[in-house]
Amino acid sequence: MRIGVLTSGGDCPGLNAVIRSVVHRAVVDHGDEVIGFRDGWRGLLEADHRPLDLDAVAGILALGGTVLGSSRVQPAQLRDGVERARRHVAELGIDAIIPIGGEGTLKAARLLSDAGLPIVGVPKTIDNDIAGTDVTFGFDTAVGVATEALDRLKTTAESHQRVLIVEVMGRHTGWIALHSGMAAGAHAIVVPERPFDIDELTEVVGRRFEAGKRFAIVVVAEGAKPREGSMAFEVGGTDVYGHERFAGVARQLAGELEKRLDKEARPVILGHVQRGGTPTAYDRVLATRFGWHAVEAAHEGAFGMMTALRGTDITLVPLAEAVERLKTVPHERYAEAECVL
Amino acid sequence: MRIGVLTSGGDCPGLNAVIRSVVHRAVVDHGDEVIGFRDGWRGLLEADHRPLDLDAVAGILALGGTVLGSSRVQPAQLRDGVERARRHVAELGIDAIIPIGGEGTLKAARLLSDAGLPIVGVPKTIDNDIAGTDVTFGFDTAVGVATEALDRLKTTAESHQRVLIVEVMGRHTGWIALHSGMAAGAHAIVVPERPFDIDELTEVVGRRFEAGKRFAIVVVAEGAKPREGSMAFEVGGTDVYGHERFAGVARQLAGELEKRLDKEARPVILGHVQRGGTPTAYDRVLATRFGWHAVEAAHEGAFGMMTALRGTDITLVPLAEAVERLKTVPHERYAEAECVL
Amino acid sequence: MRIGVLTSGGDCPGLNAVIRSVVHRAVVDHGDEVIGFRDGWRGLLEADHRPLDLDAVAGILALGGTVLGSSRVQPAQLRDGVERARRHVAELGIDAIIPIGGEGTLKAARLLSDAGLPIVGVPKTIDNDIAGTDVTFGFDTAVGVATEALDRLKTTAESHQRVLIVEVMGRHTGWIALHSGMAAGAHAIVVPERPFDIDELTEVVGRRFEAGKRFAIVVVAEGAKPREGSMAFEVGGTDVYGHERFAGVARQLAGELEKRLDKEARPVILGHVQRGGTPTAYDRVLATRFGWHAVEAAHEGAFGMMTALRGTDITLVPLAEAVERLKTVPHERYAEAECVL
Amino acid sequence: MRIGVLTSGGDCPGLNAVIRSVVHRAVVDHGDEVIGFRDGWRGLLEADHRPLDLDAVAGILALGGTVLGSSRVQPAQLRDGVERARRHVAELGIDAIIPIGGEGTLKAARLLSDAGLPIVGVPKTIDNDIAGTDVTFGFDTAVGVATEALDRLKTTAESHQRVLIVEVMGRHTGWIALHSGMAAGAHAIVVPERPFDIDELTEVVGRRFEAGKRFAIVVVAEGAKPREGSMAFEVGGTDVYGHERFAGVARQLAGELEKRLDKEARPVILGHVQRGGTPTAYDRVLATRFGWHAVEAAHEGAFGMMTALRGTDITLVPLAEAVERLKTVPHERYAEAECVL
Structure with missing residues (x-):
């Protein structure tokens, strides 16, 4: 299998841990090939990529930032680029794309998924506002x-x-x-x-x-x-x-x-x-698990889905569900804190 | 309502956060009175206690250790002490006891609960091996x-x-x-x-x-x-x-x-x-939520139960269920880590 | 001997470590009595004070802030208060005053010292701009x-x-x-x-x-x-x-x-x-040494002086010298950094 | 000028900061060339080295360990290797060698220096026991x-x-x-x-x-x-x-x-x-200053010397003086701590 991975949106502690985990699981356990697109969706649209082998991800688990670079996604730009994305995926022989990003990124992922591209999303945001998952990596560090x-x-x-x-x-x-x-x-x-x-x-x-x-x-x-x-x-x-x-x-x-x-x-x-900076142990574990399960999802052909934490399990939820609404703080949590206005 | 709280067993980051939360919720919101037993079950057996008002818990949220002291529970000792515990509870006019502790403590709690004492347990262990809850406070810090x-x-x-x-x-x-x-x-x-x-x-x-x-x-x-x-x-x-x-x-x-x-x-x-030492933010939040919900359980008369985290919710599970077996690492988690022998 | 201690000016990690050290050295080793003035010079001017024994300083070594409170010094206010300060010192039987503070505080200390009050200053500033000492506590933490x-x-x-x-x-x-x-x-x-x-x-x-x-x-x-x-x-x-x-x-x-x-x-x-917050180990050691040596200076009658670090030694320098000018970054340090404009 | 740098002895936070600083000062400011010997003295004895340019030291300032590798020095081995070292220095056109290490390394450095090799030492030890300098980097982190x-x-x-x-x-x-x-x-x-x-x-x-x-x-x-x-x-x-x-x-x-x-x-x-691990800010600054001054010493031909901190200044002391005796804790420091037996 050939897997393309990219990181998109703002900085978030744990991005490198996901990338590393994807490569470890895919390369070591499945014998896959992994490439990384540079600067988020831009890399996909411009076919700007580099191979990701074990050496490329050595020592990055605890590093902040992203070794792949990032950029803010412009949905309109991406909409016009669906054909280009499809072409690059075909030319590069990509069997699965794993975009790691926040709300904007996941909306873009859904768009491409609806257009038939084989996508498994990994949610990322320090704000913890993505629906469908108990929590996102980066939040604990923030x-x-x-x-x-x-x-x-x-x-x-x-x-x-x-x-x-x-x-x-x-x-x-x-x-x-x-x-x-x-x-x-x-x-x-x-x-x-x-x-x-x-x-x-x-x-x-x-x-x-x-x-x-x-x-x-x-x-x-x-x-x-x-x-x-x-x-x-x-x-x-x-x-x-x-x-x-x-x-x-x-x-x-x-x-x-x-x-x-x-x-x-x-x-x-x-x-x-x-x-920014080094993720907490909590975020490193969550990010690592997300990466691992994203590769599994790709191998199972579970496209259009996103990895999610539910209790202690990693599950998959439809991208559509994840981007439908923001996950806000529920009322009962205010009472517990006792000082929320 | 008059609530007695105690901490028992080994040190665990977050004990003070639970104590503080119990006092805040009980005193400020319910107008309860709270007393703390010294050195765990020993305090209950010997009626060694002190009042816990807001001043007594000021500034302890982030402190390691326990302001109430602790001691290792000897189940046999406690078995012989059931009558004494019952008498002290009656004499002191205690309506609910909130013991905070690990496996041994919760087994003792169950014993006393079965004997008719009004108990709401709060699980504590850095080892994360208590069943019935996704996680225990102290684990994240460890x-x-x-x-x-x-x-x-x-x-x-x-x-x-x-x-x-x-x-x-x-x-x-x-x-x-x-x-x-x-x-x-x-x-x-x-x-x-x-x-x-x-x-x-x-x-x-x-x-x-x-x-x-x-x-x-x-x-x-x-x-x-x-x-x-x-x-x-x-x-x-x-x-x-x-x-x-x-x-x-x-x-x-x-x-x-x-x-x-x-x-x-x-x-x-x-x-x-x-x-030991200062708990992480994660453990402080979890400990605070456990304390809050233990007071609620006491007010609802949900005795013989223990607070537990399930997903993002705090729920109650029977003490009996919690102490039945240790929560071990499930097999699928080994695979994710890829390096567990 | 009876020693009065006070903290004045902005927050600085290590204040409590100095207070604790003064009390330990004075009470345990010299059999002195120590009192703390509340809120800096205000406490001296209004004779607002409390006894400081070993219990009063237990557990404060690593705490940020100051258990004595602080306030910004108003030199004019103090100038008018010299007589009142002198009277309170006499009434309270104070043999030495140890003010812990920055430039403003040390200027005030010098004023009172020139007026004949028995003063040993301890320099404090996160900015490290006090002359006469290699470094001040609080700087390393900042x-x-x-x-x-x-x-x-x-x-x-x-x-x-x-x-x-x-x-x-x-x-x-x-x-x-x-x-x-x-x-x-x-x-x-x-x-x-x-x-x-x-x-x-x-x-x-x-x-x-x-x-x-x-x-x-x-x-x-x-x-x-x-x-x-x-x-x-x-x-x-x-x-x-x-x-x-x-x-x-x-x-x-x-x-x-x-x-x-x-x-x-x-x-x-x-x-x-x-x-704010917990001082680094470096600042705790320096603050502790300053407190210890301030008590020694008081016992030697070395008034009008300030504790200072020179190399690895704690020495005394005249307050007059310390407040004469700010210690600015010397030119040769810019070259080392290579990126100072 | 062509400078060879090596790290020898046990791990110590700040080694990479020295290496980076040597390269920055030498390459950017003096237009020098720098090479790094692998695994300490072994690299010199076996002419095992690699070029160190700005890219080679990018991002290593805060990293623990040493990008050059290290090994324990065997003085006898080195004694037999003086001729080989001399030959490699000549063949590689090395004008100055900057070994970064502890007591053993500095003794070896002195040996080679006495044999006529152009050496400027940089002291390193978490134990802080090297004479001639107020403190060594690594100590503050430890x-x-x-x-x-x-x-x-x-x-x-x-x-x-x-x-x-x-x-x-x-x-x-x-x-x-x-x-x-x-x-x-x-x-x-x-x-x-x-x-x-x-x-x-x-x-x-x-x-x-x-x-x-x-x-x-x-x-x-x-x-x-x-x-x-x-x-x-x-x-x-x-x-x-x-x-x-x-x-x-x-x-x-x-x-x-x-x-x-x-x-x-x-x-x-x-x-x-x-x-091990990331050095404190204090150690990074000290290590950076040591590296900078070692290059200066090399350019001034001040061989047989070692960089040292005295007060707030970096100075040079003879290697002979530094290795003569261990720097032990002086008696007056025990009294300050009050609890040294």
Whole structure:
């Protein structure tokens, strides 16, 4: 069998572990040949690839990033490229394509799969918002990095007697905010799924100070937004260089809380540090299992599917199901955390 | 409601997170009172306890160890103490007892539950061998510590051109060996569930050297044993001070492999470092959820049960079911790791 | 002897280690009594204090923050308070005061020392800019945190094919930028001591891309500024909430480099995470030695002095000398790093 | 100029950082050529080498191990090889040799230097026992790893109410024991420089239990030995496989203390994990500076010298001075730690 693998979308700890696992399982156990497409879908569309043998993946298990390179997928671009992709697959004698990526990538994978290409997807996102799987690799690492930062920030908030508003990743879902906030004992967690009420947040934080505490930590997902009418909120504002994310919710919340509570409040934006570097052991194991099972799926001809974790088992779910909707934080999880607004 | 909580058995990262969560949920949300028994079952048998309010659990979420102390449970001792336990529960007006512990603790919990005491167990073990739950808190931290050590040992093994036999915890099951070995890319993993054949292990390691590699890492669970007749093996031997574990399997394997391969082989015993210290974010979240749900179970009168993780949900399983058998590594997981003997 | 200790200024990993060491040395070895003033100089001015015995410092060696609380010193406020400080010292029978703090704190210490109060200072700053000592505790931790972040950011920069401009602490000196930049292999380091030329920086980064590299990491100290006339630069700008630091140099550099290089460039501001949390082993040892020697100095009557590291020895230097000037990065260190602009 | 570099002796975090720095400084700044000898002195004696350009050292700054390989030096072997070394140096047109290694390597370097070969040494040892330099790279990482382990072990010792005897590296000197013991707040530290008295150690540990504490941590360097007549001590004993270090001092101390104190006492041997893996930021900076200055020394013709840290400066000291004696822990450092026997 000849298998093509590619990584697409943003950086995510564990990508190299999947690549390595695919090669190990395919080459050693099945005697397959594996090639890697460079820079995600671009590599497929332009037939830009290189052979992946055991030497090519030696020592990459714990490395962040991706040895294959990546690029953001443009669905329209890909739509126009279906024919080219089909041609390259035929010319290269590819029997299965294993794209590793997030929502955008999996949507593209579905498109190609619907067009008849033999695809087994591997879900990837630090945000943990892909449906059909209990969790995605990269998430545990992101939560770990955020938690470690929160542990450090707590002592500073206390020494400086401040409110710190810590912005973590999560444009559409609050998974990282919820888990890192719970793990670090945050005093309030603000997630995109529940537009927040600034009066309520002020009260929650204010109550701590009334009870004699000298600091508070608020964890907020970057995609969090106020309930309509709750507070003036600069949305999608761009700075002088056109970067949208600088209208950051943490900055706005810090300003607002400082005014309302008459306490120093400062934003901290953890940023890219959450999505790079060495994966945790958890993510390496999950990524390795995904790679292994993707190769099995290819050999079984289970195309149009995606690897998924369900409990302790790796299973396959249809790509169609996975991309249908985002996996948001369910209501009962808010109650457990006790501090989700 | 008046709730008594206790921690019993060996150290395990996340114990304090459970205690804190029980107190938060019970005191803040239900208006309950919580007391902590000192040193596990001993505290219950001797009515040695202290009040646990919010201040008592402030700042302990990320701390290793247990603020309540622990002790190894002696089932016989406890059997004789049922009446005393019952009397203390009545005298102290306890409506629910939440013991946090491993196999031994949960067996004791079942005994007391069968005797009519109102018990909700919380499973704890770094070994991950308790049935009925996908995973236990403490396991992720143990795997993380072992993996970090393996990452470091790899460069040394390579520089010194050696075989390193790294012994990790796991008397009866190979969960830590399997996960840390997969996460670190070990070249062979030896687990208690599968008695190993020394010829086979020698061949696996030897093949690496024949292929031009200059080192090998073998991860072995402390409880691993050779297949009958496979090699001379000192079992349960005690050193001059009567410590059994010094007949360590890693030491014996290192000696044997060195002789057979004519390569330097050295044992490394990770030991206690795997079971203490700050829990990972994963374990803190799981421990917090377990504590929360144990309080809920108490309020619902779901006694004789234990909290458990199933997929992404926390559920309750009968204590009886949990202690019936150990949860061993299933066969299909060996295949995924590709290097389990 | 009766010793008063206080911590003043911003958070810094190792404060608790100094406090613990002072108490251990004074109480155990000299039979002294130690009291701690709350919230820095405020505690002295308001005679707000608490006894510090061995129990009070148990378990704090590795904790971030300060168990005594802190506050920013207002020199004027202190000047007016000299008489009050003198009176409290007399009333409380204090034989020596050990203030632990940065430049502002040590200036205040000198003021009080000149006024005749018995003071032995302990220098503290993550910025490493206090003269008279090779290094201050807190610096190693800050560099460690920044380096770990840079390690992670590198894989993301590469995957996303971007320039990342990483802003680290250092308003007046580039020590953290220099060391973390060297440790992580940054491609350019921008420090306050050398106003940068934007053309030169553009060229340095551009050369990497011309050489076929796909990313670049620039480390910039928060206090870095362009050479006059080099580029439009928003100084001391405040956002809508009056926070000065949001005119951040990293943000401005990212915008400018993106425009000039036609490559995606993004700022990452590490922020407070550099100044809190558990100290490294290095900082714990240094802090412990400082505390020990401060008590010795008090017993020798060496007032008006500050503990300092010189080579491998702890010595005493006059407070006057320490606060005379900031310790900036010397020229020969730029050459070693090879990428300091 | 043509420079040959080699790494010799045991693994040590920072070796790759030195190699990278030598290449960067030599190739980029001086236009030199650099070659690397494989496996230490063996590579020189057998003219086994490879070119080292910028690509060859890309991405190795933070990697543990050595890309050049290593081997233990056999002085006698080298003595016989002086002529061969001289011939290879001439044939390869080598203008300077930069060996990176510990005591054995530097003694060999001195031998070759005395024989007229152009050598600039770079000291390397996690043990920090090389004279002439304040510190060597690798030491900070080893202390960090040991401290992290001790932090974890503390909670376990407390939970289990035990004495833990933690054996760290240091055959001849107690630097790692002293620094990690101080950093982690050990209750007793046992170093090779001071043969211990078992009665005294028993008393120190016993006093803790009498004072109501429930655990104790003793840090012991592997080379520690009892004062003559103090206790029966198995020296240089070998196990059935001929491994000397299994007569480990920690194991013997644990047995002895358990008997004398009637408390559970357990040995933990940290082992190789202290000498491998990613270097700390401190070690990366020091290693980088050493590499840079070694190239400078070569260009200045300062042969027969070794790079050294003195305060904050990198200087050169004669190899003869460096290998004359081991740098042991000075007496005044014991007093500071307060718990060195």
